[in-house]
Amino acid sequence: PMSENHLPTAELQALDAAHHMHPFTEGDALNAKGARIITAAQGCYLTDSDGIEILDGMAGLWCVNIGYGRQEMADAAARQMRQLPFYNTFFQTSHPPAIHLAAKLAEIAPGDLNHVFFNGSGSDSNDTNLRMARVYWAHQGKPEKQVVISRWNGYHGSTMGAASLGGMKGMHKQGGLPIPGIVHINQPDWWAEGGDMSPEEFGIARARELEEMILEVGEDKVAAFIAEPVQGAGGVIVPPDSYWPEIKRILAKYDILFIADEVICGFGRTGNWFGCQTYDLHPDIMTIAKGLSSGYLPIGGSLVSDKVAQVINAGDEFAHGYTYSAHPVAAAVALENLRILQDEKIIETVQAETGPYLKEKWEALTDHPMVGEAKIVGMMASIALTPDKASRAKFAAKAGTVGLMARERCFANHLVMRHVGDRMIISPPLVITKPEIDLLIERARKALDETY
């Protein structure tokens, strides 16, 4: 239902354009058109300021894993806000929500990721990880091991450190990035960059770039390799099957840390609790945020292995932390989110039922004349739009023009899908039902027909 207590849409849009600077948005475009204003949400549906219901195929920004409007989450926040709205965990203090959340994360995380450093978001978690990886080596008398290797078209956030780790060239152009000590290798995007190679050959070739880069920089200078198990913001780039096994071989051979950025993949997105379980990866540090609280409040974390935590804890003080590290209300909300994910067996349902159902419907989209490859892992999926499937051709128009058009057609059909260039992507709430999946596919097909 439409929330009654707001101004008419045009007035909200005018105030928005006059005073509100939006992330990743061209100001002029916003002024010309006006933002779409979301006023309420329930389950998998958003309601806009005109009272229109929209199916949210993106779970907000890949984060509302348990769906919108959960009363228990509001109650958990209200209880904690009354009990203790704020206290910090600096200088030898702690509080129950931080303690319980850290213990819970240690329980559900794979391997020996038994320690948590709390942050406010995915970006500042990756800044923490960058410093922690370098400090880890410095504490062991190897301060020259400083370089972090990451991937072009990876996304790790927007702060100076995280955006430097990321491989978004458009972001690097603004503000003097990357900061020193970060180098990039190519991504395993077979559709766009695979040329004449088979996907499997290409996966191996791209993985070997890690080894080449380690040798070029010098093993004694490399601190870590960071990567998303499945690149999300880069366009849901699902790597060829050969990619991760080859990366694992290389990681085992050289003495460097592996940081898995699970800001999107974590908390069920790939059909397991963590993307590292889907691909059998064993990170030394894992970045978490988004699905940790299903986006109900901002919170992020660095999950740290016994090996790394022992060194960090034994050395000089790790001079790092945020006022909102382990914010008690956010931590209480995250704990409630994890309880819901567990008690309602949401991830098990994705793995056994709704995930395979979505996969079948999603892959069938390749019968559309404009859809080249369709990729899906759990509940993150993409399709590549192309004028010619056989040659994997790009459109004559500027990259992203057709994708943008398709996104607009989706929205006109009351579906949120995102476009990254000419790839269309979805990442719906994990609680999406089979009838809602049918509706998503029906609206997506209609939007594709209208774009074609």
Ligand code: PLP
């Ligand atoms: N890492 C990954 C893989 C992400 O997808 C994102 C955000 O989309 C981030 C880090 C940054 O997280 P935040 O926007 O919470 O700072």
